[in-house]
Amino acid sequence: MEFGWNTEQRARYATTLAGVRAAFPLDRERDERPFTREDWLRLGKLGVLGASVPERFGGGGLGALDTARVIEAVGEGCSSTGLVFAAAAHQFACARPILDFAEPAVQERLLPGICSGALIAGNAMTEADAGSDVSRLAVTATPTDGGYVLDGTKSFVSNGPVADVYVTYATTDAKAAHLGLTGFVVDRDAPGVVAGPPFEKTGLLGCPAGTVSFDGCFVPDSQVLGAPGLGSTVFQTSMAWERACLFALYLGVQQRLLDACTDHVRRRRQFQRRLSEFQAVSHRLAEMKLRLESGRLLLYRACWELDREVGGDDGEYGGDDREYDGDVRNDSREDDREYGGDVRDDSREDDRDGSGGDDRHDQDEGREDGVLWAALSKLAVSEGVLETAMDAVRLFGARGYLREDGIEAALRDAVPGTLFSGTSDIQREIIARELGL
Amino acid sequence: MSDIERADLLEKLIGFVRDDLLNGQAGAELTPTTPLLEWGVLDSIKTARLLAFIRDDIGVRVPPKKMVGDHFKDLEHVTDLVLELQQPVG
Known part of the structure; x- marks a missing residue:
């Protein structure tokens, strides 16, 4: 098990974060209106719109985990979370099904424009x-x-x-x-x-x-x-990408909120003390950090599972390895009430062959876990960002309630995450069924 | 696979659908040609449970490209699908 990022991965995150900050400097007015074609083309130039699409179509050729890190960086660097969501939905719920299931002529006609930003997909x-x-x-x-x-x-x-x-x-x-x-x-x-x-x-x-x-x-x-x-299978495949990768944008949002709150409580003083010196405040930040890092571990694990299921030379869906997860649930919208859930008795035994080593992970066993990890990740990240956004409002007090600082916007942006791609209750249902309940 | 083995497989599938998916209810009416999808015996969740049974108890993984109505219209067709997937490649 390796938790570190390699040099290339670290550099990609830093480059994407710097690029998106330069391309989308803080602009509260922009955040309150629908994105423009110019915004979209800028994301295309940054390689965000087709990160997981093979390079021959103009994409980045990245796997699910590396794609998620790109989305996370954009979520952290761009305060218009709606724009980031639009881009992620465009990629995972549209580009991926086209890549994985469309005829070659359709792929050739559409994917380059989808990656560059010349086209918008819904x-x-x-x-x-x-x-x-x-x-x-x-x-x-x-x-x-x-x-x-x-x-x-x-x-x-x-x-x-x-x-x-x-x-x-x-x-x-x-x-x-x-x-x-x-x-x-x-x-x-x-x-x-x-x-x-x-x-x-x-x-x-x-x-x-x-x-x-x-x-x-x-x-x-x-x-x-x-x-x-x-x-059903086409949709489910796109949902696997969406649940694993799209929610990385909310990790970026959480990081942004944590940074803003940390800075705020260090600076602001009440009762002749910094806010950070109040244990009630510092513990709230500790919980925010715990939520962020727990979500990260689950999301990276879900992406890792997805990468193991995806075949081909450059990230195309292998087609035969992913389990049917039993539902036809949800698209990339904000207020749906989908139902879903893989139903699988997870009663297999863990490594009882005595090998006990670090390299004993069984391929089939891993594949069976993909749906579970995606549900765990989606639930943790979507509920985590909602709670963290509410914590940020509390920490900022009246300023958190005003639009000027963008704190309340994060709360409004977090709400739909518990609804689209399968509601939180649907994720709990999937997890329960994965436990064989 | 012989006719006897096919019959055993079919019986196994019928038993699972009757006992686990229908909880024993309406079991007497369940036949190899009962229209599973049309009558709502198989919804999306129960389809997933059936697939888990086929994978865990019969040892056959159904690939996504086989997830179309024709293969799940009744238990005769499900049996045919499982038998097809059991055939060694080549």
Whole structure:
């Protein structure tokens, strides 16, 4: 077991952090409005939008763990957490399914633009009656000559109002229930696609979200992801990336909050003493640090598991090794109520062959843990950042409640993290089932 | 695999679905051709539990690309899938 980063990894984090700080200097007004095309292109230049995409498509060619560190650095360096979220959702819920399941011609056409920032992608899964349980989608895809006709409305699509391309899911075989869904790539300018205006939201204001409707929208066979009926697996694969890597942005946010709070309590004095000298204050910071580092360990472990499941020369999904984790749950939005959970009796015995060494980790055993680690990580990081943001508000007092310092913004940005990519209760459900309950 | 072995596998799968997924309820109505997906016997969670059973008790890992409706429409098809995946490669 090795907990250190190598020279290249440390340098990448430092370079990304410095680059994003230079590209996105503190600007509270910017943080309160949806991102611009210029913002997006800057992220593309920094290598954020396609970090996990192979270099031949213009991406960074990084694995899940190194990609997560890039996202963490951007989360720490850029105060517009909504923008960072938009970028991460674009990559993990859109670029990854296209990379892992789209036809080569579609990959060639879209991935370079997705990596550079020339294109914005949105993941369209959530429906009015399909939140935690998206096994029966009201959006349908009816086979026709040369493709499918999509009809219906997706109710919450992050990046939806501004996206150039959507990854979406529709029912193609209602009798097959959750195994009758199919994933599609749909161009924004395809006839029949209507993107609604941005919603008024609580947090992540840098990321516009809205409805996307399909009204007799023709999608060619070539833009089916994987195969008809494989939508559940396609979506689940993207969720594996999202849960493992996207939440690294909240590690960056926690680091930023911890630094700001540490600085604040050292400077501010009350009752002729520094705030840091009050044990109630210093212990609160100790808890914030504990939460951050616990989340880091879990998230890095989840990414490590994902890296072991991903095959290919440059980070493409191997396809056969990841377990079906049993749910069709959630896209990259902020207020869904998804259901999910792998159900697996985790009753295997630990290393009883007497080898006892450090190099005895069994490949199959590790693969079986991927879903568990992703759920543990997602739960710890999303709840951790929420609690830490609330702690930061308490430590800053009235200043924490005002918009000027951006502390309350972190609290608003943290709330949706407990909802999207499977709610906290869904993660607990997954963990419980992983325990064989 | 012989017909007898296939029948044993099918019986094993029926037993798991009846006893573990349906908790013994409606067991008498469960047949090899009961439409598992259409009737809601298998939802997403129960599908995952079935896969765990196939992996842990039968020793077959179902790859994601096989996770389509045709392979899970009833226990006859699930049995065929498991048998197909048990075949040695090459």
